[in-house]
Amino acid sequence: MRATTPAFVLRRVRWSESSLILTLLSLDFGRISGIAKGALRPKSQYYGQLEMFSCTEISLSRREGRELDTVTGAVALNHNEGIRRDPLAFAFACLFAEWVLATVTHDNEPVRSVFLLFGEVMNRLAGDDAPWSVICAGIERLLRFTGHGIETGTCTRCGREAGKCPEWDPLSGGVVCDKCLSNEQNISPGLLEYLRKAGSREFNEVVKTRLWPGGFRQCHDLMREFAETRLEHRMSLKSLSVVEDIENADRG
Numbered sequence: 001m002r003a004t005t006p007a008f009v010l011r012r013v014r015w016s017e018s019s020l021i022l023t024l025l026s027l028d029f030g031r032i033s034g035i036a037k038g039a040l041r042p043k044s045q046y047y048g049q050l051e052m053f054s055c056t057e058i059s060l061s062r063r064e065g066r067e068l069d070t071v072t073g074a075v076a077l078n079h080n081e082g083i084r085r086d087p088l089a090f091a092f093a094c095l096f097a098e099w100v101l102a103t104v105t106h107d108n109e110p111v112r113s114v115f116l117l118f119g120e121v122m123n124r125l126a127g128d129d130a131p132w133s134v135i136c137a138g139i140e141r142l143l144r145f146t147g148h149g150i151e152t153g154t155c156t157r158c159g160r161e162a163g164k165c166p167e168w169d170p171l172s173g174g175v176v177c178d179k180c181l182s183n184e185q186n187i188s189p190g191l192l193e194y195l196r197k198a199g200s201r202e203f204n205e206v207v208k209t210r211l212w213p214g215g216f217r218q219c220h221d222l223m224r225e226f227a228e229t230r231l232e233h234r235m236s237l238k239s240l241s242v243v244e245d246i247e248n249a250d251r252g
């Protein structure tokens with residue numbers, strides 16, 4: 001079957017002398033993998049069209065039951081150069097891509113909402129918004145869109161209103177009311193308020209939210225622990241240390 005779809009390049013792995021194996025987040029087929037033969041040759045039709053995080057109109061030859069498609073054409077729709085020009089924006093984009101790769105599997109139904117979210121996050125990372133706030137707003141939505149949403153309103157044990165100072169239990173999916181007290185963990189009131197806002201407001205508004213210094217990092221780590229509990233696997237998030245290195249260098 002031949003197909004064409006817009007797709008973001010999430011991962012590029014060199015395969016053989018001149019070919020690439022790509023992991024793509026596509027509008028029409030969700031997460032797919034494709035081999036682009038000869039893509040690394042300077043005169044290749046793919047040259048400059050399949051850079052990290054660019055949004056590309058990609059043509060594929062797909063075969064039922066095969067994990068790896070063959071790329072037959074690629075024309076970049078949006079190069080997202082702003083991301084690749086700025087090391088910190090690039091590191092954050094890598095971090096978000098790692099989150100997408102951890103939560104979106106090949107078996108997922110086409111996830112248009114995740115595709116659109118990815119584009120939005122890339123635009124904002126290339127712009128003036130604070131990157132940690134973009135990342136946290138993006139991850140909160142990503143978890144919801146992939147079926148791992150954080151419950152912040154009703155008790156995950158009994159379904160009653162969880163109240164102002166609930167407990168926190170990633171295993172049951174979020175907050176726990178005081179009637180179902182379980183001596184689990186607490187969640188900081190500030191993070192709970194942020195997550196409630198993130199779950200109910202427009203992305204644009206959530207991105208503009210400010211937290212205390214280090215608050216978004218705490219929020220990221222809370223969502224990471226939540227996701228790892230729900231997904232039952234650790235996420236390596238290698239880009240996180242790159243983000244930290246760049247931030248520390250900027251501070252020093």
Ligand SMILES: [Zn+2]
Nearest residue numbers: 155158177180
């Ligand atoms: Zn309860």
